Amino acid sequence: MVIVKRRELTLAERLYLPEIGRALALSLRAMFRKRVTRQYPEEPLPTNEVTRGQPRLVVKDDGNIACVSCGMCEVACPAYAITIDGGETDRAIEREPKRFDIDMLRCILCGFCEEACPKDAIYMSDELELADFSRQALVYDIEKLKRPRSALQKRIDYVNKLNDRWRKPSSTR
Numbered sequence: 001m002v003i004v005k006r007r008e009l010t011l012a013e014r015l016y017l018p019e020i021g022r023a024l025a026l027s028l029r030a031m032f033r034k035r036v037t038r039q040y041p042e043e044p045l046p047t048n049e050v051t052r053g054q055p056r057l058v059v060k061d062d063g064n065i066a067c068v069s070c071g072m073c074e075v076a077c078p079a080y081a082i083t084i085d086g087g088e089t090d091r092a093i094e095r096e097p098k099r100f101d102i103d104m105l106r107c108i109l110c111g112f113c114e115e116a117c118p119k120d121a122i123y124m125s126d127e128l129e130l131a132d133f134s135r136q137a138l139v140y141d142i143e144k145l146k147r148p149r150s151a152l153q154k155r156i157d158y159v160n161k162l163n164d165r166w167r168k169p170s171s172t173r
């Protein structure tokens with residue numbers, strides 16, 4: 001039989017004082033550490049041209065929508081979030097969507113629509129916030145999706161810069 005000799009605990013140990021002291025020291029250190037939490041919504045997330053927020057449709061400087069309702073983005077969308085009904089316009093060789101909906105509850109902000117568009121008509125904005133009182137209100141129609149080109153210009157320039165890598169001849173890369 002093995003007899004284990006336990007030492008007698010001191011009064012401080014019996015009152016858990018060393019553990020309390022260590023816990024207080026830990027809390028004190030944490031109080032002066034750099035904060036990693038954000039006071040949202042007073043402190044919104046910082047955004048820039050790399051931010052892949054909700055997709056938006058470009059309105060050209062002449063006031064017309066850049067989309068020609070070709071449906072490429074609708075096909076590319078892995079979340080089946082886009083619904084387009086194309087229509088004719090009075091402008092020569094141009095079409096435009098009569099209906100262009102994006103279900104923001106389905107959208108996963110992947111950016112495939114932006115990559116698929118042959119007309120530079122849809123870009124990922126820096127708009128990240130999404131809140132409403134019904135599911136239907138979060139199906140954005142064409143009017144909710146339209147943004148002037150100037151509002152998306154930083155993202156457009158960024159995407160053009162990325163794509164330039166593939167446009168340049170390999171000897172100059």
Ligand code: SF4
Pocket residue numbers: 055073076077078079080081082102106107108109110111112113114
């Ligand atoms: S960002 Fe992705 S999921 Fe959202 S609409 Fe575009 S393709 Fe669909």
Ligand code: SF4
Pocket residue numbers: 066067068069070071072073074084116117118119120121122
């Ligand atoms: S891919 Fe571009 S042009 Fe074609 S329907 Fe989508 S947004 Fe419009």
